[in-house]
Amino acid sequence: MMNNKKILLSGNEAIARGAIQAGCGFYAGYPITPQNELIGYMSNHLRDSGGVFIQAESELAAINMVYGAAASGARAMTSSSSPGISLMQEGISYIAGSALPAVIVNIMRGGPGLGNIAPAQSDYFQATRGGGHGDYRLIVLAPDSVQEAYDLTREAFYLSDKYRVPAMILGDGVLGQMMEPVELSVKKAKMGDKSGWCLSGCQGRQPHVVKSFFLREGELEKFNLKLQKVYRRIEEKEARCEEMFLAGAEIILVAYGTMARIAKSVIMRLRNEGKKIGLIRPVSLWPFPREAFRAAGRNTEYLVLEMSYGQMLEDVRLAVAGRRKIEFLGRSGGGILSEGEIIDKIRSLIRKPGGRK
Amino acid sequence: MTERIIIAGSGGQGVMLLGKVLVQAAMLGGKQITWFPAYGPEVRGGTSHCMVVVSDQEIGSPYIGQADTLIILNRPSLEKFKSRLKAGGLLILNSSLAGFKGAKGLKILQFPFTDIAMNLGNIKVANMVALGCFVAAKKIIDPDNVLEVFKSMAPAGNLKILEINRQALKEGENLNHG
CATH class of the missing domain: 3.40.50.970 (Thiamin diphosphate (ThDP)-binding fold, Pyr/PP domains)
Structure with missing residues (x-):
């Protein structure tokens, strides 16, 4: 067994x-x-x-x-x-x-x-x-x-x-x-x-x-x-994180804890469609794993996912230091982002490359 | 294969236990599992539920928006969760305490689990009759593994409890699953 x-x-x-x-x-x-x-x-x-x-x-x-x-x-x-x-x-x-x-x-x-x-x-x-x-x-x-x-x-x-x-x-x-x-x-x-x-x-x-x-x-x-x-x-x-599919990723999801599990399911679904989506999952939130954000390609965007209205987002901004675009999606107060909500957001990012501020 | 199951009933009907037995039997079969309970102020007589995911792959969210299967043991739980069954999903319903007129595109198995349990001599095993029904209908869990879980959970030496749960499971498996 x-x-x-x-x-x-x-x-x-x-x-x-x-x-x-x-x-x-x-x-x-x-x-x-x-x-x-x-x-x-x-x-x-x-x-x-x-x-x-x-x-x-x-x-x-x-x-x-x-x-x-x-x-x-x-x-x-x-x-x-x-x-x-x-x-x-x-x-x-x-x-x-x-x-x-x-x-x-x-x-x-x-x-x-x-x-x-x-x-x-x-x-x-x-x-x-x-x-x-x-x-x-x-x-x-x-x-x-x-x-x-x-x-x-x-x-x-x-x-x-x-x-x-x-x-x-x-x-x-x-x-x-x-x-x-x-x-x-x-x-x-x-x-x-x-x-x-x-x-x-x-x-x-x-x-x-x-x-x-x-x-x-x-x-x-x-x-x-x-x-x-x-x-x-x-x-x-002591900074530690889990990285998935970062090489060649067009969009890198950033999520920790429960939110990262949902992000992983999303990645598996979208990669089956050939979408180049990666994940950075900070395991230590302090120290924040800044180094993981240095490898991204020139056109890579980050999508930060949280069960809050954007808190880890600030650490991602500090790590990225303005070099890449960062988008955010979050719910809180008991709301948990579903796979569907995240996929909708990703599709909207893919549809209009470079078309956002 | 990923099967998302919401199990709901009245507090006291053993819906948490039903879920725990189900996931442990799935574990023995080499499946990935998560079990996630309602943890609010649930009380005996009110509704209570747990969400169970069984998969061949790593499981993302243990929280279930749309379920592949609902196992429902009383009427208030049916009202609360019937909209959460996805198109083509399976509803396993305890007809002793709730009824449901067929809806398009759903598979419905209605049996009087509570009455069956009472006939066996212990109303508490209605949950295991429902589990037997699920095991036979979905065939993702080996009934022998359920029996293994019974053995590991039953109080040592209490063969009577083990036997009535075994009977309840069997009764559920033997129901006509169309």
């Missing part, structure tokens, strides 16, 4: 299992649709692997518990959906400002405000620009399948530990709720050495200090420059 190594999991469960497999030792969260299966799985299973689970009294409490656990050296994680992630921004800024690793999962729903519980991708700005105050960045990874949700969660813990920068998994309601076959890893988690900075009891050594408060003149600027150096290194080394 084929596929007999794979099991059926929802995206939310896969993220939880990926986290536990990566050695997550602490989880705190507060329920919110559409990510409840994640906190649900953690409440049932994290203890079995020796971890600590806490259902916090609020999102603020959850992120600050994660702050504390991360300071003490644990692989720490929380998860929520859009409105809950907004509530966590202060804590995330403090975690970044204390140079601590942590993993934050946002299974996005419709906004702004309380919005609705339908899938959306409208928290891209918040995730990639730093939703809290200060000059900080999150490593942001965006899976487009349940398998990748599992794999990238593990990756998020490793990257976060490696750079001491908090990492975010950015999914949406479709990815969280959908079930797909997943092949689980049997590899043992590699735990890095945090003894040089974590708060583990200072008997017999100098105390470590974890803080995001630098009042003495020049001290904060120095710390910020250190952070910036780390961010540049991450930009150099």
Whole structure:
């Protein structure tokens, strides 16, 4: 029998299992649709692997518990959906400002405000620009399948530990709720050495200090420059994306997460008709995979597809820097672009080559 | 081959489970699958649904606009989803709880799944009678693989549950599929 190594999991469960497999030792969260299966799985299973689970009294409490656990050296994680992630921004800024690793999962729903519980991708700005105050960045990874949700969660813990920068998994309601076959890893988690900075009891050594408060003149600027150096290194080394059919492509679709799956179906249909359509799927949203946008031919156009009204679009503009035409198609607030809507748009672009501003 | 199926009924009729058994049996047959549930405030007595895609190829959207097949277990679900069946599509309908006069260009299989389940002694297996009907009508899933899934899901040692689900599936397969 084929596929007999794979099991059926929802995206939310896969993220939880990926986290536990990566050695997550602490989880705190507060329920919110559409990510409840994640906190649900953690409440049932994290203890079995020796971890600590806490259902916090609020999102603020959850992120600050994660702050504390991360300071003490644990692989720490929380998860929520859009409105809950907004509530966590202060804590995330403090975690970044204390140079601590942590993993934050946002299974996005419709906004702004309380919005609705339908899938959306409208928290891209918040995730990639730093939703809290200060000059900080999150490593942001965006899976487009349940398998990748599992794999990238593990990756998020490793990257976060490696750079001491908090990492975010950015999914949406479709990815969280959908079930797909997943092949689980049997590899043992590699735990890095945090003894040089974590708060583990200072008997017999100098105390470590974890803080995001630098009042003495020049001290904060120095710390910020250190952070910036780390961010540049991450930009150099950790940008990742999936590329399909870029050579000779006349139109390159740019989409991430759930939207990229729909884009892939469109590409398969149109390539069967001989249309030269390619895809760039950013897997890391920060760092944004800018290099992928350098290879396009002279007459190539980009079509950015999002479940928002144009947020990643700005990063595509920055990467393309005016050298190519960029079109946009997006729906949000619960609307998901269908294959038909995308194909109509592509056909209208093909019909009038060079005829647009 | 890509088959897009919307399965809908009343909360409590086991439409989520029907979808999960279907996709796991398809997985065992080497197919690609996605299963996507309604995750709003569904309650027992209201409508509930899941969207299932089975394919030989990588699956794009798990969300279904127009379905190849509807499996409908009660009347409110029929009202909600009948416009979502594509021309030439298959409607599998639980005639114990809903009726549908033939519409042009649709294939309709109406059988009293709930009554059949009650005759077997457990109203809860109406969903598996409907699954049997689908398995026999569409032939993209091997019934033996459905039985494998039953075995993996049934509580250990509870042969009675396994047996009645097996019977329900068989009853559904044996219905006249024209």
